Amino acid sequence: MVKAVAIITVSDSCFKDNSKDTSGPALLKFIEQNFPEANIHTIIVPDEREIIERELKYFCDSHIDLVLTTGGTGLSPRDVTPEATKAVLHKEVPAIAVAMTIASLKKTPMAMLSRAVAGIRDRTLIINFPGSKKAVTECIEVVKPILGHGISLITNNLTNVRIVHDKLQSDHVCSHMRNSNVDISKVALRPRQSPFPMLEMVEAFNIVDAVMMQWEERTEIVPIEESAGRVVAEDIIAKEPMPPFPASVKDGYACISLDGAGKRRVQAVVAAGDTPLTPLTRGECARVNTGAPLPLGADCVVQVEDTKLIQASVDNQTELEVEILVAPKPHQDVRPIGYDIPMGSLLVEKGDVIDAAQIGILAGAGYQRIKVVEHPKVGIMSTGNELQEPSDALLRPSHIRDSNRIMIKSLLKEHGFESIDCGIARDHPGELSHALENALAVCDVLVCTGGVSMGDRDLLKPVLIKDFNATVHFGRVRMKPGKPSTFATCKYEGKTKFIFALPGNPVSAYVCCLLFVVRALRQCTRYSGEWARLGVKLARDVTLDPRPEYARAQLSFPDIQDLPVATLLGNQCSSRLLSACGASVLLELPGATPECPMLPAGSIVPALLTGRIDLPRL
Numbered sequence: 001m002v003k004a005v006a007i008i009t010v011s012d013s014c015f016k017d018n019s020k021d022t023s024g025p026a027l028l029k030f031i032e033q034n035f036p037e038a039n040i041h042t043i044i045v046p047d048e049r050e051i052i053e054r055e056l057k058y059f060c061d062s063h064i065d066l067v068l069t070t071g072g073t074g075l076s077p078r079d080v081t082p083e084a085t086k087a088v089l090h091k092e093v094p095a096i097a098v099a100m101t102i103a104s105l106k107k108t109p110m111a112m113l114s115r116a117v118a119g120i121r122d123r124t125l126i127i128n129f130p131g132s133k134k135a136v137t138e139c140i141e142v143v144k145p146i147l148g149h150g151i152s153l154i155t156n157n158l159t160n161v162r163i164v165h166d167k168l169q170s171d172h173v174c175s176h177m178r179n180s181n182v183d184i185s186k187v188a189l190r191p192r193q194s195p196f197p198m199l200e201m202v203e204a205f206n207i208v209d210a211v212m213m214q215w216e217e218r219t220e221i222v223p224i225e226e227s228a229g230r231v232v233a234e235d236i237i238a239k240e241p242m243p244p245f246p247a248s249v250k251d252g253y254a255c256i257s258l259d260g261a262g263k264r265r266v267q268a269v270v271a272a273g274d275t276p277l278t279p280l281t282r283g284e285c286a287r288v289n290t291g292a293p294l295p296l297g298a299d300c301v302v303q304v305e306d307t308k309l310i311q312a313s314v315d316n317q318t319e320l321e322v323e324i325l326v327a328p329k330p331h332q333d334v335r336p337i338g339y340d341i342p343m344g345s346l347l348v349e350k351g352d353v354i355d356a357a358q359i360g361i362l363a364g365a366g367y368q369r370i371k372v373v374e375h376p377k378v379g380i381m382s383t384g385n386e387l388q389e390p391s392d393a394l395l396r397p398s399h400i401r402d403s404n405r406i407m408i409k410s411l412l413k414e415h416g417f418e419s420i421d422c423g424i425a426r427d428h429p430g431e432l433s434h435a436l437e438n439a440l441a442v443c444d445v446l447v448c449t450g451g452v453s454m455g456d457r458d459l460l461k462p463v464l465i466k467d468f469n470a471t472v473h474f475g476r477v478r479m480k481p482g483k484p485s486t487f488a489t490c491k492y493e494g495k496t497k498f499i500f501a502l503p504g505n506p507v508s509a510y511v512c513c514l515l516f517v518v519r520a521l522r523q524c525t526r527y528s529g530e531w532a533r534l535g536v537k538l539a540r541d542v543t544l545d546p547r548p549e550y551a552r553a554q555l556s557f558p559d560i561q562d563l564p565v566a567t568l569l570g571n572q573c574s575s576r577l578l579s580a581c582g583a584s585v586l587l588e589l590p591g592a593t594p595e596c597p598m599l600p601a602g603s604i605v606p607a608l609l610t611g612r613i614d615l616p617r618l
């Protein structure tokens with residue numbers, strides 16, 4: 001809504017004789033026709049920078065939405081409108097002038113001689129136009145499409161902004177269609193009960209495990225610094241012993257143990273990294289540091305604390321003789337060759353999950369790249385007409401920001417799996433089909449959220465079945481959250497694709513991603529799919545749901561002789577993602593029965609260790 005507009009004609013001649021002004025009236029006519037409700041102010045000023053600036057500021061401070069100037073944009077010495085305008089602008093909007101120039105250049109090369117600028121001061125949009133009526137009439141048509149929306153943005157008129165964004169969004173969507181075999185027009189004919197049987201958890205797990213066996217394992221070579229958490233695809237053997245030389249464990253003196261206690265001539269000094277040149281003979285020792293090689297002939301090290309200085313050089317720079325106070329034993333404080341890692345020993349075993357210590361071992365053994373089990377390419381897609389990008393500043397009416405996609409990406413990353421962002425698909429068969437096709441083209445495993453329950457716009461299952469000939473291995477599981485969890489496979493370009501269509505509720509997506517997706521990904525990368533399970537005690541009474549529930553909880557360890565104590569993270573409803581924040585475990589709570597509707601505090605329940613065990617802040 002443009003409420004107030006000012007039109008400033010900038011011209012020495014028009015200032016003297018108002019009747020010469022034709023471009024101002026052209027702008028006036030345009031505003032009257034296009035914004036009939038706007039209050040319009042017109043004024044003619046001379047080509048004086050100070051006056052132009054003063055008038056611009058005056059109108060902006062008077063909460064005028066739009067100030068249009070005409071004249072003074074050319075190259076003559078008196079043309080100063082752009083300078084005056086720039087002086088008052090807070091932000092330039094250069095594309096407006098560019099658009100006018102581009103359009104005008106199609107008519108005349110003289111357009112190159114206009115220096116018009118545009119931008120905003122506070123909540124006012126200011127646009128310079130050239131001085132001729134013809135140019136003004138052409139240029140105002142160029143900016144016409146953005147005037148209303150631009151002003152709504154500047155004046156923070158959210159309702160108008162949303163209407164335009166909605167329209168842009170729907171225009172955009174129409175171009176991403178694919179023919180779908182799913183007909184949503186006859187809503188009255190939809191099944192009123194789910195055609196998918198409700199499986200027990202154990203059945204669902206068994207299906208995931210069995211179906212993932214179809215995944216054909218591949219290997220890849222990765223640099224060791226990227227190998228943490230990866231599964232090694234072949235045994236790796238030590239090509240060198242560690243240490244590669246007999247090394248001192250202490251700062252002291254390398255000796256011959258047969259010499260026992262007593263005085264020794266200090267024959268050499270060997271620091272870490274030095275190579276001893278002369279073998280020791282009886283009655284001699286070599287001053288050595290921790291990690292230094294022993295000279296030939298030495299078989300033990302006596303730490304400096306067990307020695308006494310007998311004689312030093314006059315300048316004290318050299319120790320000449322020391323006394324060994326305690327008779328050394330053979331091999332004392334020496335790491336013989338291969339003490340830590342004998343040559344030929346197994347450094348990392350095929351199937352090991354690489355950890356930081358192993359990366360250190362590999363680096364120490366001279367391995368820079370290793371062969372690991374390749375991960376499937378995992379795509380992540382959200383579905384829902386209500387979803388906007390999290391980066392969107394403004395929420396349209398009845399919309400929410402997509403939190404599932406980034407949450408699942410992060411969850412998978414926490415558990416060692418990278419993923420590909422496949423965007424948001426709308427709840428329309430053609431668009432969903434198109435989005436799925438794009439996603440299946442780039443990934444092996446697709447994780448979608450939303451659109452799997454009973455709504456007429458829950459289209460994932462029908463689109464997968466009818467457009468991709470998918471086999472739905474399960475479409476409902478007796479669990480809370482996650483009842484409509486769906487697992488399907490289909491062939492795409494000759495390859496089997498694994499599709500986890502998780503419920504859209506954020507907690508359902510979180511829990512099902514851990515239980516099904518991470519399980520499957522581990523399964524096909526030779527981890528065990530299972531989570532570590534431990535017994536925990538409930539901190540408080542818990543009312544049971546009819547469905548077996550995976551409750552998010554934190555652990556504390558009040559008594560090391562006893563089991564950890566689990567505290568539920570607040571209201572467990574499946575939309576409340578706060579209940580998963582900081583969760584160390586998913587408690588496996590049984591479904592309620594008439595005999596057992598609740599579990600009292602202190603009950604022992606199994607917990608899956610799905611998160612980090614961080615002690616709560618005090």
Ligand SMILES: Nc1nc2c(c(=O)[nH]1)N[C@H]1C(S)=C(S)[C@@H](COP(=O)(O)OP(=O)(O)OC[C@H]3O[C@@H](n4cnc5c(N)ncnc54)[C@H](O)[C@@H]3O)O[C@H]1N2
Binds near residue numbers: 383402404449
């Ligand atoms: N008649 C029935 N209705 C529902 C049933 C049922 O059995 N019969 N099951 C309920 C259960 S349980 C769940 S769980 C949900 C699952 O719904 P959908 O998977 O179809 O998901 P949507 O309807 O698309 O969305 C559900 C909910 O989640 C929000 N959502 C979706 N995507 C995102 C996202 N990317 N980021 C944040 N929030 C998201 C969405 O706005 C909805 O509020 O169905 C019940 N209904």
Ligand code: MOO
Binds near residue numbers: 482507
């Ligand atoms: O099964 Mo749904 O995930 O409870 O809300």
Ligand SMILES: [Mg+2]
Binds near residue numbers: 450451453454457458
């Ligand atoms: Mg739904």
